[in-house]
Amino acid sequence: MTDRTGALIAIGGHEDKEGDRQILRAVAERLGGGRLILATVASEEPGEYFAAYRAAFAGIGVVDVAELYLDEREDTSNPANRSLLAGAAGIFFTGGDQLRIVSLMGDTPLEAEVRALHARGGVIAGTSAGASAQSETMLVRGSGAESHRIGDLHMAPGLGLIPDVIIDQHFAERGRIGRLLGAVAHNPRLLGIGIDEDSAIIVEDRRFRVIGAGAVTVVDAEKVSHSNIAEAKPDRVLSMHNVILHALSAGDQFDLEERLPLARAGEESAEGAQGAASS
Amino acid sequence: MTDRTGALIAIGGHEDKEGDRQILRAVAERLGGGRLILATVASEEPGEYFAAYRAAFAGIGVVDVAELYLDEREDTSNPANRSLLAGAAGIFFTGGDQLRIVSLMGDTPLEAEVRALHARGGVIAGTSAGASAQSETMLVRGSGAESHRIGDLHMAPGLGLIPDVIIDQHFAERGRIGRLLGAVAHNPRLLGIGIDEDSAIIVEDRRFRVIGAGAVTVVDAEKVSHSNIAEAKPDRVLSMHNVILHALSAGDQFDLEERLPLARAGEESAEGAQGAASS
Incomplete structure (x- = not known):
């Protein structure tokens, strides 16, 4: 273990488990050969999740894995569960329902063990529900493929491992x-x-880096000049002016304190290449 | 007819045709009792479009309608088609393929008649493909429900009735x-x-107003500080920093010259009401 806080890895779901496994490798390389806990807490049927991730991680050399599952909130006081985390180098929250993670683990000794793992340099990863649970506030329910209606959204406090964000x-x-x-x-x-x-x-250190095949979209409402969110008519469509949006892809870095993307490494040479290509 | 340029109405598709028909009414009230041309040019099977819109408009009192259809580009020189538009108070482009509209009508006498209709105060409306065709540049093809990959987009020049935008x-x-x-x-x-x-x-007059049940999203890349669009690897995911986004809904107005939403009428009293509600 290092003497600095570990990485938090939030994954958008459906990460590659059979090919190159770039995202799972990012978790693996931060374990330093230590044990990975597969936390299947988000699901009421954890068996398949555990089997799939055990196999996916085994294929990239991570064989020291153990499962953390909780039936009830009182299981978080179980010394066996606490010692599982005390001896771990990392934890990976699989998918399911983010409310299951936080309603079972929130404000418990086990949650404290997760924070302690992070504080001593361990990696905290999560996919889908496991990603949402890491943020300060979680989106719990809300429609996709339509513009937002004011009443159509449910949020809840997350584990708060990544403050000031909603994932x-x-x-x-x-x-x-x-x-x-x-x-x-x-x-x-x-x-x-x-x-x-x-x-x-x-x-890491209030900055993040993007990896993987798709994009990460950041929306920043700090400069918003008008919004009708407080109008309280639930079927009213959202109106919000002057949002800043960043479309980020692999290699992009973002400063969570400044709320700005960082200049890209090698950008100058890339621009040089563009200039050459278009001349 | 008035002595000022008429309205352009761009509709996102699937507008209500059986209920209140708010959007079709906005077209109807700009006809001043004159004739509406239903331009089914975007489809290769125009019959159903014409029947559906004739019925929908008849239900709100617009009975003086005629169809404009084109099989070939040479049909645009047909005097009958030109006189159809010369005597019209408005035109409504139904859905289908926007490329069919512009490849058949672009740079023809009939397109000139559409511009003349607009110039003398007539209403030019279009839904779906008919909306896209109004803009300076049209999106012709590109995937939905995924983040943008640089090579996955086809654009084409539109009729250019609304300059400097892509709808x-x-x-x-x-x-x-x-x-x-x-x-x-x-x-x-x-x-x-x-x-x-x-x-x-x-x-109207380089401003627009939003009507209807959903939202209108404006994205403005003028202040973008970085984009990888010119990298020319077609499967590369788009990265673009500092886009400004406006979520607009019914009643919102936007200034196309200033690229800014206009302050909402009654906003002050709305804020007063919010203050009261949350106190």
Whole structure:
């Protein structure tokens, strides 16, 4: 273990488990040979999740894995579960229902163990529901493939491992820009981060980097000049002026404090190449 | 007819044809009792379109309608077609393929008649393909429900009735934010306007107003600080930093010259009401 906080890896769901497994490799390379806990807490039928991820990680050399599952909230006091995390190098939250993760683990000794793991340099990863649960506020329910209606959104507090953000997943695939705009309209203090399938952000030191096949969309409502979110007619379509949007893809980095993308490494040479190509 | 340019009405498709018909009424009330031409040019099977719109308009009192259809480009020189438009108070382009509209009508005497109709105060409306065709540049093909890949987009010149914009339709329903971002990345001079189904913009004097049940999304790439659109690897996911996005809904107005939403009428009193509600 290092003496600095570990990485948080939030994945948009459906990450590659049979090919190159780039995203799972990003988790694996941060384990330093230590044990990975597969937390299947988000699902009421965890068996298949565990089997699939055990196989996917075994294929890239991660064989020291154990499952964390919870039936009830009282299971979080179980010393066996706590010692599982105390001896781990990382934890990976599989998909399902993000409310199951936080309603079972929120404000428990087990949640404290997750924070301790992060604080001592361990990697905390999660996909789909497991990604949403990492953010300060989670989107729990809201329609996709339509523009946002004010009443059509349910949010809940997440584990808060990544403060000041709200993460949505399966983002482009399920047409979720509307609900993420609706979410940040409620309180522009939170930055909205929409992660596509087979794509992830790796958060370290209040910066993140994008990896994977799709995009990460950031919506920032800080400069919004008008919104009708407080009008309280539930079927009213959202109106919100002057949102800043960043479309990010593999290699892009983003500063969560400044709320700005970082200049891309090698951008100058890329521009040089463009100039040459178009001349 | 008035002595000022008429309205352009671009509709996102699937507008209500049986209920209140708010959008079709907006067309009807601009006819001043004159004749409406139903231009079914976008479809190779125009019969059903014509029947559906004739019935929908008849139900709101518009009975003086005629069909404009073109099999071939040479039909645009047909004096009967030209006189149809010369005597009309408005034209409504139904859905289908926007390329059919512009490839048949572009740079023809009939297109000149459409412009003349607009110039003398007539209303030019279009839904779906008929909306796209009004803009300076049309999106012709590009995937929905995924983030934009640089090579996955085809554009073509539109009729240019609304300059400096690119209009997309069925916007939220088909998850088209990615392809619209891709389109404006090519040249930020064009403002991207995504119109949901059963929603429309009414353009008058370089301003538009939103009507209908859904939203209109405006994406403005003028302030973009980085984009990889010119990298020319077709499967590369788009990266574009600092896009401005406006989510607009019924009643919102937008200034196409300033590229800014206009302050909402009654906003002050609405804010007063919010203050009261939350106190």
